[in-house]
Amino acid sequence: MLFDVHINKKIRPLRLCIVALCAAFAWFFLEPQSGLSSKAFHMAIIFIASMAGIMLEVCSTVAFLFMTMLVANLTGTIDVLDGFSGFHCIVPWLLFFILSLAKVVTKTTLGLRLAYFFMKHFGRGLVGLSYSVILTEFFVAPILPSNTARSASVGLPLVTSLSKYISSHIKGVSETSIGGYLTLLYAYSNAVCSAMFITAMISNSIIIEEMGKIGVNITWLAWMKFMILPCGILLLLLPFIVRLISNPKVKKLDGLREQAMRNSSELGKLTDQEKFVIAVFLGMLTMWVFADTIGVPILVTALLGVCIFIFFGTLELREILSSQGIFNSILMIGILISYVKALSSFGAIEWFNGVISTFIGGIHSAIAFVILSTIYFFTHYFFTGEGSRIIALYASFLATGIAIGLDSFTVAMTLAAFSSISGVLTNYSGPVALTMFSSNYVPIKKWFSCGFCMAVITMTVWFLYALPRL
Numbered sequence: 001m002l003f004d005v006h007i008n009k010k011i012r013p014l015r016l017c018i019v020a021l022c023a024a025f026a027w028f029f030l031e032p033q034s035g036l037s038s039k040a041f042h043m044a045i046i047f048i049a050s051m052a053g054i055m056l057e058v059c060s061t062v063a064f065l066f067m068t069m070l071v072a073n074l075t076g077t078i079d080v081l082d083g084f085s086g087f088h089c090i091v092p093w094l095l096f097f098i099l100s101l102a103k104v105v106t107k108t109t110l111g112l113r114l115a116y117f118f119m120k121h122f123g124r125g126l127v128g129l130s131y132s133v134i135l136t137e138f139f140v141a142p143i144l145p146s147n148t149a150r151s152a153s154v155g156l157p158l159v160t161s162l163s164k165y166i167s168s169h170i171k172g173v174s175e176t177s178i179g180g181y182l183t184l185l186y187a188y189s190n191a192v193c194s195a196m197f198i199t200a201m202i203s204n205s206i207i208i209e210e211m212g213k214i215g216v217n218i219t220w221l222a223w224m225k226f227m228i229l230p231c232g233i234l235l236l237l238l239p240f241i242v243r244l245i246s247n248p249k250v251k252k253l254d255g256l257r258e259q260a261m262r263n264s265s266e267l268g269k270l271t272d273q274e275k276f277v278i279a280v281f282l283g284m285l286t287m288w289v290f291a292d293t294i295g296v297p298i299l300v301t302a303l304l305g306v307c308i309f310i311f312f313g314t315l316e317l318r319e320i321l322s323s324q325g326i327f328n329s330i331l332m333i334g335i336l337i338s339y340v341k342a343l344s345s346f347g348a349i350e351w352f353n354g355v356i357s358t359f360i361g362g363i364h365s366a367i368a369f370v371i372l373s374t375i376y377f378f379t380h381y382f383f384t385g386e387g388s389r390i391i392a393l394y395a396s397f398l399a400t401g402i403a404i405g406l407d408s409f410t411v412a413m414t415l416a417a418f419s420s421i422s423g424v425l426t427n428y429s430g431p432v433a434l435t436m437f438s439s440n441y442v443p444i445k446k447w448f449s450c451g452f453c454m455a456v457i458t459m460t461v462w463f464l465y466a467l468p469r470l
Contacts, residue, residue, distance in 0.1 A: 011059040019058060023049040035354065040346035042077045047339045051381060054428070055448050062328050065335045078342050086337030086384075090299045092330045094431060097302035098152035099326045099438060104315050110157070110274050113267060118162060119260030126181075126250055130239035133158065133182065134189045138235065141193035141200040146298050147420070148431040149288050153281060155186040156435055163441065166250075169259050173250050179441030181248035184450055187424060187436045188238055194386075194420035196231040198223045202298070203387040207416045210395045214402065216412055226413050230465040234421075234458060245453045246446070273314065280308055329434045336384040336428055343382070344392055352379075353396040361404060366467055368404050372397060373414050373463075377455060380422035385430040390419050410469045414462065421458050425451040 023045055032041035046068050053064040072078050086092065122132035136158070140150055163179035194201040198208065198220050211218060270278070287294065287301040309315035320326065343349055356375060360368040376397050383389035394415055401411035423429040427437040427447045437447065 010063075012057070015056045015058040016053075019049055019052050019056065022052070033351075033355075036348065036351045037346055039077060040343065040348035040351065042075065043072070043339070043342050043346055044348055046072050046077060047343060047382065050336070050339065054426075054444060057444055060328075061444070062331045062335075065332060069335055069338075072339075072342075078338075082342055082345075083338055084334070085341055086334040086339075089337060090297075092334040092337070094148060094299045094302060096326060096330050097299070097306050098148060098431070099156075099329065099435060100306050100315065100320045101152055101302060101309070103319055104277055104309050108271075108274055108277060108314075110277060113264070113270075113274075116165075116260045116264035116267070118158075119165065119257055120264060124257055125253055126243070126248075127239050129162070129253070130185055130242075133162075133186055134235055134238060137186065137189045137193050138196075141190075142197040146288055147190055147194045147201045147423075148435065149285075149298065149302075151186070151190055151432040151435040153285070155190060155432075156439060159183050159186055159436070159441075160439055163439075165260070166253065170250075170253060176441055177249050179439060180446070181242060181246050181250065183436050183439050183441045184246050184447075185238060185242045187433060188242065188454055189235060190432055190436075191421045191423045192231050192234050192238070194423075195417040196224060196227045201386065201420050203385075203390050203419065204416065206387065206390050207394060207412075207419065210390075210398065211412050211416075213395070214398065214408055214412070216409055223413075226409075227417060230462050231417070233461055233465075237457070237461075241454065241457055242450075245450045246442075276312070277309075277314060280305055326438070329438055332428055333384055333431070333434055337388070340383055340388055340392075349392050353393065353400075356397070357400045357403070360400070363404075365405055365470055369401065369406050369411065369414075369467065369470055370463055372401055372406075372411075373418060374459060376415055377418045377422045377459060378425070380425050380429055384428055386419055386423060394419065407470050410466055414466050417462065422455065424454050 026045050027042065030041075032038055050065060050068045053059075053068070054061050058064055069083050073080055073083055118129060118132050122128040136154060137150065140154055141147075159179065159182045162182055163175050166178050167173050167175035194204075198204050198218075208218065284301050284305045287296055287304075288298055291298055291301070306315065306320075310317055356372070360371050363371070376393065379393060380389055383392070397415055398408075398412055401415075402408050423433055425448075427433050427442075427444055429451075433447075436442075442450075
């Protein structure tokens with residue numbers, strides 16, 4: 001035969017047809033709601049179809065987004081420049097540099113040394129190991145104001161090192177199983193700690209500014225005082241929650257502590273290269289902490305670190321360029337940001353805010369608070385970063401809550417907490433989720449299902465704490 005054509009085995013035709021038919025039905029047979037333009041309506045259909053395709057894994061994520069981007073351009077919903085406008089912002093490039101930096105830790109023995117340290121001190125059981133990971137994030141979060149930087153410099157290297165080590169030394173434990181558990185554990189602890197401290201997430205500064213506009217001027221200590229109890233409860237419950245929802249199939253870590261002590265002594269002292277890597281990372285950490293003072297953005301610091309490692313041969317450019325995971329993450333986040341920007345420019349987000357205000361008006365205050373907060377939490381399905389969602393929705397949701405008579409401080413702090421904790425919902429919720437997802441330990445479907453379970457548990461704990469304060 002002249003042409004021997006076969007369907008790509010990675011594509012699931014039935015799932016693809018279901019998504020396409022549902023989107024086509026909505027496109028041709030449903031009418032836009034009052035106040036919603038046809039472009040906004042069509043862009044919303046494309047975005048929801050993109051989410052559905054990612055959740056159902058109809059094919060590789062980037063390939064499916066290319067398909068929806070093609071549809072968006074051919075139908076005239078957006079033009080080519082708007083379709084790739086997400087690559088004009090810093091998020092994809094920050095992710096690129098941070099994932100590149102993570103390779104430095106994993107290619108040296110620093111990752112192993114980190115794993116040995118935790119194994120020696122907390123290797124008696126999975127619970128002890130879990131709390132050591134959580135405590136690491138807890139102590140680093142207040143001083144490193146980028147949750148993305150923490151996930152790249154601490155979370156990803158720690159999870160991959162521990163997973164490889166445990167799977168190779170404990171019989172019957174697969175790397176994917178323990179890696180999936182630790183990936184979710186760290187991602188969730190990062191999200192909770194980002195809510196606990198003002199200085200744990202850059203986007204919290206936007207929230208502080210919006211709170212100030214309504215007369216709520218809050219200090220670092222007052223923020224932590226409100227957040228410490230519900231967030232602390234969530235951190236204490238995390239090992240048990242993640243074990244329940246992810247089913248890591250790890251019962252005991254017998255003999256791991258002793259083996260780690262032996263292996264640690266065999267490594268000997270730090271090499272000159274490892275000392276150099278530590279020095280560079282400490283310098284970057286200092287620059288990240290004092291980014292506002294010295295006037296150097298986090299992206300520039302990450303770029304500086306990559307350049308230093310390339311210049312001195314610690315990291316090779318071909319290692320970065322040959323990483324499929326890095327480029328998949330960049331392409332996915334860039335296209336999704338483009339979609340969100342289009343939804344915002346077409347007025348879809350403003351229309352959505354108005355619908356919410358109308359919907360909860362006249363409802364009992366406690367019920368209205370739960371509905372308002374829950375909707376805000378789950379709107380993260382439609383965003384690819386905490387900052388973009390805060391800019392688009394935080395002020396309007398806060399104003400709605402105050403307008404219906406809710407306590408301004410309680411609403412402001414609840415929405416602030418949900419701004420970061422909702423980052424656990426999807427693998428594309430932001431750079432942290434994408435960074436941890438790049439470990440390839442957690443399938444997309446599992447990330448979505450576990451994220452939803454974690455959301456329900458989080459909101460249950462939070463409402464039990466917040467409702468009496470209204």
